[in-house]
Amino acid sequence: MANIERRKDIGGADRFRAKVRLKGHPSVSGSFKRLTDARRWAQSTETAIREGRYFKTLEAKRHTLGDLVPSSGQSLHLLGVDW
Numbered sequence: 001m002a003n004i005e006r007r008k009d010i011g012g013a014d015r016f017r018a019k020v021r022l023k024g025h026p027s028v029s030g031s032f033k034r035l036t037d038a039r040r041w042a043q044s045t046e047t048a049i050r051e052g053r054y055f056k057t058l059e060a061k062r063h064t065l066g067d068l069v070p071s072s073g074q075s076l077h078l079l080g081v082d083w
Helices: 035-051 057-061 074-078
Strands: 002-008 014-020 028-032
Touching (some): 014 035, 028 035
Antiparallel strands (some): 002 014
């Protein structure tokens, strides 16, 4: 379920923080200048989480280039790379 809060920034302008909380998933939040943007983001994020299409940044950071490069240089040799 999404929750949207109106907040004031340092200059006194309105900002909107959208927070999506679904059981069994970590909560996700975003900050927006317009209420419409916050509502759209919250709705699309909630749908993506329910459909299993939402990928967290932390999950992406667990994989590195080293995971893609094979441990032996044999397959790289086939590509014309000498080690």
